[in-house]
Every structure is written in C-alpha cells, then in structure tokens.
Amino acid sequence: MTVAPGGPEETGHQLSRHPQIRFASATTGSANLRVAVAVADLNALYHFTSDTIGALPHVSTVEVTPILSGVKRTGLDRPASL
Numbered sequence: 001m002t003v004a005p006g007g008p009e010e011t012g013h014q015l016s017r018h019p020q021i022r023f024a025s026a027t028t029g030s031a032n033l034r035v036a037v038a039v040a041d042l043n044a045l046y047h048f049t050s051d052t053i054g055a056l057p058h059v060s061t062v063e064v065t066p067i068l069s070g071v072k073r074t075g076l077d078r079p080a081s082l
Helices: 009-015 042-055
Strands: 021-026 035-037 059-061
Touching: 009 021, 009 035
Parallel strands: none
Antiparallel strands: 021 035
16 A cells, blocks of 8 residues: 555554554655455455554555455465375
C-alpha cells in the first residue's frame, strides 16, 4: 500500500494490532508499506480492505494480491507427505 510520508510507522503499528495481520513492514518505493493478512474468504478480504484499511488516514492506495495456495509458510506444520 502507499502511505503518505510520515505515516508508514503509525499505520504499520495500527494494522499490527489486528489479529488478521500476519506481517507488516515499511518498504521503499511507491508502495511503502507491505502487509500480509489472513482472512476466511474473499468477502472478508473485501471488508477488511474497505472497512479497516479504508479507515486509516494516511493510506492513499492499496493493491491486493490474493494467495490462493501456498507451498511453505512460517509457523505452520507441513504435512508429512511433502
């Protein structure tokens, strides 16, 4: 997401308080804040994006990329068959 100058730290801290947020980091470039969110389905993602992120004052743009399946994730047990 793109956050106004001076806003990435505050916005990252605000987002980190939500249990759905798995990762938040300030980055460089036009998209200067990256977050990973875990939600139940696309409807929940829509509401999180519009209601939670949309309410943050410094956020100007958001790009959403759903991950439909993963091979390896931090903190999750892998099935023995892999």
